[in-house]
Amino acid sequence: MGWQGIIDSSGILFTGFVNTxxxxxxxxxxxxxxxxxxxxxxxxxxxxxxxxLRIYLEVFRGSPLLVQMLFIYFGAAYLGLRGVxxxxxxLVALTLYEGALISEIFRxxxxxxxxxxxxxxxxxxxxxxxIERYVILPQTFTIVLPPLVGQYxxxxxxxxxxxxxxxxxxxREGQAIIDRIGMPIxxxxxxxxxxxxxxxxxxxxxxxxxxxxxxx
Amino acid sequence: MTMIELKNVxxxxxxxxVLKGVDLAVEKGEVVIIIGASGSGKSTMLRVxxxxxxIQGGEVWVKGIxxxxxxxxxxxxxxxGMVFQQFNLFPHLTALANVTLALQKVKKIDAGEARRMGxxxxxxxxxxxxxxxxPAELSGGQQQRVAIAxxxxxxxxxMLFDEATSALDPELVGEVTGVMRQLAEEGMTMLVVTHEMGxxxxxGDRVVFIDEGQxxxxxxxxxxxxxxxxPRTKQFLYRVLHR
Amino acid sequence: xxxxWATTFSxxxxxxxxxxxxxxxxxxxxxxxxxxxxxxxxxxxxxFRLLRxxxxxxxxxxxxxxxxxxxxxxxxxxxxxGIRFDAFQAGVAALAVNAGAYLTEIIRAGLxxxxxxxxxxxxxxxxxxxxVFxSVVFPQALRSVYPPVINQFIQVILxxxxxxxxxxxxLTNTAQTINSQTLLTMHIFTVxxxxxxxxxxxxxxxxxxxxxxxxxxxxxxxxxxxRPGLLSxxxxxxxxx
Ligand SMILES: Nc1ncnc2c1ncn2[C@@H]1O[C@H](COP(=O)(O)OP(=O)(O)O)[C@@H](O)[C@H]1O
Ligand SMILES: [Mg+2]
Numbered sequence: 001m002g003w004q005g006i007i008d009s010s011g012i013l014f015t016g017f018v019n020t021x022x023x024x025x026x027x028x029x030x031x032x033x034x035x036x037x038x039x040x041x042x043x044x045x046x047x048x049x050x051x052x053l054r055i056y057l058e059v060f061r062g063s064p065l066l067v068q069m070l071f072i073y074f075g076a077a078y079l080g081l082r083g084v085x086x087x088x089x090x091l092v093a094l095t096l097y098e099g100a101l102i103s104e105i106f107r108x109x110x111x112x113x114x115x116x117x118x119x120x121x122x123x124x125x126x127x128x129x130x131i132e133r134y135v136i137l138p139q140t141f142t143i144v145l146p147p148l149v150g151q152y153x154x155x156x157x158x159x160x161x162x163x164x165x166x167x168x169x170x171x172r173e174g175q176a177i178i179d180r181i182g183m184p185i186x187x188x189x190x191x192x193x194x195x196x197x198x199x200x201x202x203x204x205x206x207x208x209x210x211x212x213x214x215x216x
Numbered sequence: 217m218t219m220i221e222l223k224n225v226x227x228x229x230x231x232x233x234v235l236k237g238v239d240l241a242v243e244k245g246e247v248v249i250i251i252g253a254s255g256s257g258k259s260t261m262l263r264v265x266x267x268x269x270x271i272q273g274g275e276v277w278v279k280g281i282x283x284x285x286x287x288x289x290x291x292x293x294x295x296x297g298m299v300f301q302q303f304n305l306f307p308h309l310t311a312l313a314n315v316t317l318a319l320q321k322v323k324k325i326d327a328g329e330a331r332r333m334g335x336x337x338x339x340x341x342x343x344x345x346x347x348x349x350x351p352a353e354l355s356g357g358q359q360q361r362v363a364i365a366x367x368x369x370x371x372x373x374x375m376l377f378d379e380a381t382s383a384l385d386p387e388l389v390g391e392v393t394g395v396m397r398q399l400a401e402e403g404m405t406m407l408v409v410t411h412e413m414g415x416x417x418x419x420g421d422r423v424v425f426i427d428e429g430q431x432x433x434x435x436x437x438x439x440x441x442x443x444x445x446x447p448r449t450k451q452f453l454y455r456v457l458h459r
Numbered sequence: 460x461x462x463x464w465a466t467t468f469s470x471x472x473x474x475x476x477x478x479x480x481x482x483x484x485x486x487x488x489x490x491x492x493x494x495x496x497x498x499x500x501x502x503x504x505x506x507f508r509l510l511r512x513x514x515x516x517x518x519x520x521x522x523x524x525x526x527x528x529x530x531x532x533x534x535x536x537x538x539x540x541g542i543r544f545d546a547f548q549a550g551v552a553a554l555a556v557n558a559g560a561y562l563t564e565i566i567r568a569g570l571x572x573x574x575x576x577x578x579x580x581x582x583x584x585x586x587x588x589x590x591v592f593x594s595v596v597f598p599q600a601l602r603s604v605y606p607p608v609i610n611q612f613i614q615v616i617l618x619x620x621x622x623x624x625x626x627x628x629x630l631t632n633t634a635q636t637i638n639s640q641t642l643l644t645m646h647i648f649t650v651x652x653x654x655x656x657x658x659x660x661x662x663x664x665x666x667x668x669x670x671x672x673x674x675x676x677x678x679x680x681x682x683x684x685x686r687p688g689l690l691s692x693x694x695x696x697x698x699x700x
Binding site: 058059062063064065066067068070071074075077078153157158160161163164171174175178182183184185187188191192195196199200203 | 519520522523524525526527528531532535536537539540617618619620621623624630631634635638642644645648651652655656659660
């Protein structure tokens with residue numbers, strides 16, 4: 001049998017690959033949006049939002065993603081939201097978790113823009129919103145991009161945890177193949193290779209962006 | 217016409233009182249030089265005028281507008297331009313875009329006209345050929361001239377300079393003071409914090425010496441530099457001139 | 460209303476046992492990870508190309524694949540090659556190998572972060588190479604490495620929850636088990652969430668206190684007392700070293 005079994009399973013592997021990618025991309029979009037909003041709000045130091053945002057951050061960064069995901073998945077059932085799909089539960093958990101991490105990237109990026117930039121922008125008469133929109137955020141993006149791409153790598157890998165609630169991403173499809181044909185080493189190596197092919201280029205991009213940011 | 221008037225201005229950072237009752241009036245076309253030791257409150261005074269710092273007491277009037285009134289404070293930016301020690305150019309924008317940003321976003325001037333005005337402002341500081349350059353591609357002196365153009369493009373009535381040449385290599389100081397001289401000759405009202413005593417003597421109509429948050433002495437440069445009456449002024453000038 | 464909590468707390472012994480397993484596994488894994496990190500950093504800075512290459516393959520291979528997969532490989536796949544671990548050993552091994560790759564990069568960056576001028580100054584006052592390292596490079600590298608290393612330890616604690624997936628009754632697995640017995644999802648998961656928050660925050664807090672006392676000048680400069688630990692860690696990343 002040998003590798004033939006794996007080649008025969010390539011359809012299953014591809015499904016897992018597509019599912020991993022779908023979950024990753026959906027999380028990147030929603031997590032970045034959430035992270036941007038929370039990061040900007042935290043940087044703005046709005047007194048009423050300080051405590052709630054801080055609690056959100058502390059809870060989601062100080063506990064394991066897996067626990068959050070199980071909590072949301074089983075919790076939805078407990079609250080009577082029957083049949084919440086594994087995809088939705090995984091996406092909600094990942095968005096909340098990655099959003100927390102990403103918000104800190106944005107906040108730090110905003111705060112890394114020198115104070116003088118804000119003052120110069122004020123003294124030529126820009127409004128509060130215009131200062132953020134035309135002066136601070138464009139500079140934030142160049143500062144934020146390398147760690148953001150780095151976070152996306154972590155995010156893609158984190159989607160593997162959705163296997164624990166039964167979402168058929170790569171790792172779970174791998175286990176399904178192993179259940180049928182055995183050969184765990186070969187199957188897991190193939191899956192590791194697929195992750196590597198997704199993540200390593202992102203690592204290279206992150207590193208290049210970081211170098212460029214340092215030279216700018 | 218009085219362009220700027222400070223009346224008994226008090227400014228504190230927490231427990232630290234930095235301006236302890238400052239009175240100052242600047243007439244149209246006047247060039248007022250502000251000197252004083254590091255930490256005496258020079259920058260704070262300019263920043264108060266430009267509504268970058270709130271005050272705890274007193275009044276600040278710019279062209280008859282009460283800047284101490286939070287509701288009207290932001291109007292100051294229509295009349296006053298400021299140049300910073302660290303340039304504070306926007307690094308993600310070209311020289312021209314730095315100059316046109318407020319023309320388009322604040323004054324709502326359309327792109328073509330803003331561009332024309334921006335190029336004209338760059339021309340005034342001798343940098344029309346650097347319109348497309350990013351700040352990082354310019355020397356310190358060029359960056360500071362772009363910063364001056366950025367303020368000038370908005371056609372301010374008053375220009376504030378906070379140690380505009382202090383961050384520059386000595387050989388680059390001249391190109392910036394040159395632009396400032398030219399502005400003074402054109403009749404711009406200017407408040408200039410500087411350690412360039414030659415510039416102060418040549419260009420200043422009046423020199424103000426600030427000591428520990430108060431105006432200790434003021435007068436025409438010819439008198440204040442040669443025969444200061446306050447011993448603190450003497451001491452300060454002695455230290456600066458005999459470096 | 461109180462009955463569910465009473466039921467939940469009747470499982471206290473199981474939770475405490477699980478807490479102990481999680482802690483023991485994390486501490487053990489972190490110790491091994493630190494050794495791996497030092498070795499990895501040495502390999503990556505070695506004069507031998509082969510060692511540098513091995514170091515790079517280790518770091519990139521681990522950092523670009525999921526921990527869960529690494530754990531499954533060790534627990535499910537290695538037996539195929541005749542290498543057998545029980546769940547606890549597999550958990551420690553996977554967490555150690557994973558964190559070791561990150562620590563390799565942290566330690567390498569820490570050594571690199573000492574400015575060249577420091578080396579030149581040290582040499583120019585006549586220090587021997589080993590003294591240059593011992594008295595100048597190492598103390599400075601230690602300062603810059605301390606916060607990310609602590610952060611990595613917290614990541615190991617949180618990551619240890621994955622070992623639940625190979626049926627080790629640590630915190631997360633225990634929660635799942637009790638949940639399936641009682642169906643008191645909200646109560647049970649709130650308890651484990653709080654227990655994890657407790658572990659990560661106590662770690663951050665202790666690390667902060669140690670950082671303030673053990674380093675001179677203090678590691679976290681005074682001023683408004685701000686807890687570093689969890690919340691400052693990405694800021695650290697963004698501003699770079
Ligand atoms: N944002 C601030 N917060 C606290 N203290 C400040 C701040 N800005 C200035 N100061 C203090 O106010 C005093 C005057 O500062 P400044 O006006 O910058 O002096 P100068 O420009 O004359 O050197 C100094 O003691 C300085 O430390
Ligand atoms: Mg100053």
